[in-house]
Amino acid sequence: MTADIQKSLPWIEKYRPDSLNEVYGQDEIVTTVRKFAHEGRLPHLLFYGPPGTGKTSTIIALAKEIYGPNYKNMVLELNASDDRGIDVVRNQIKEFASTMQIFSKGFKLIILDEADAMTSAAQNSLRRIIEKYTKNTRFCILANYAHKLNPALLSRCTRFRFQPINEGAIKERIKNVIIKEELHLSSTAEDALLKLSKGDMRRALNVLQACKAGLSDPQDDIDEDMIYECIGAPHPKDVKSVFHSILRDDWTTAYLTISKFRNTKGLALIDLIAGFVELLNNYKLNPSTKIAILKGLSEIEYAISKGGNTKVQSSAIIATIRQAIELQTEIHKPIEEPL
Ligand SMILES: Nc1ncnc2c1ncn2[C@@H]1O[C@H](COP(=O)(O)OP(=O)(O)OP(=O)(O)O)[C@@H](O)[C@H]1O
Ligand SMILES: [Mg+2]
Missing domain, CATH: 1.20.272.10 (Zinc Finger, Delta Prime; domain 3)
Structure with a gap:
């Protein structure tokens, strides 16, 4: 990636965890899925929980850990909320699952993001698809709400609930960002940022980036008022x-x-x-x-x-x-x- 592209990336992408070690505040989940992967017995996974807690980041980091830098060949990412209908999804899955890699390392991974946006008819046909391709694929279903998913689908997956990230973990994460971006954040501003992020790392990063963009001189301090203003919350x-x-x-x-x-x-x-x-x-x-x-x-x-x-x-x-x-x-x- 050239320096310019790197510079213009939104921070949520620029600072997306590159490996499982960079996923903060979800230690138990990281330890468990890593163990599954290392023992070669990864089940179908369901990651659910509020936005910005690391579901997508964790599964991508896990895929990188399993397959290495060329992980994209072994992973199919589908966004279930795209308006394409289950038939398209089924065909894509079929095509992907049925082509064997010559140097295959066991199963392939299919990530189904925003699965709770699927209709129940689509979810129903998905459970058949999962069963059919279990031999050489593993599914990872990502959703915000588990109760919007079909019970039959849920029972085929090992569930992990992503909690809102605690303030300590967000603090640790943004500490690096503050250093790399050479920000000057007052301690009251940092407290306000942690409180207002409400466990959502995406929000914390977006607010920091917006605050930096709002500074007339990049050396200026970011204070509490700016944080409230950028988040749109009343002081x-x-x-x-x-x-x-x-x-x-x-x-x-x-x-x-x-x-x-x-x-x-x-x-x-x-x-x-x-x-x-x-x-x-x-x-x-x-x-x-x-x-x-x-x-x-x-x-x-x-x-x-x-x-x-x-x-x-x-x-x-x-x-x-x-x-x-x-x-x-x-x-x-x-x-x-x-x-
Ligand atoms: N646990 C975490 N550790 C480090 N960074 C995180 C974590 N969770 C979220 N982030 C940051 O927030 C951004 C968004 O995270 P991610 O896409 O993984 O959230 P998500 O849980 O999939 O949310 P959604 O439910 O909205 O899809 C990431 O790019 C990353 O920079
Ligand atoms: Mg996501």
């Missing part, structure tokens, strides 16, 4: 000031504060609600008050997701919080400041 201090306005100001001022927050920061009400839910942990509230607020906010969140009117929902947020808090002050336990 906790903004969430707090809106919350305080709802508690202390009159109705109109509180309403205008929410509108200002939406218009100037370009943030959605749904993000504000998520911010409030997190913020509530910092306050000493009666359990009943907290329950009332959370119940109200979850109903508003649902209404927004169904296309509810923003003005009405903004008012509903104010109403929910104030009503719950007023009940609390009635029994003489005023809300306390953050701990």
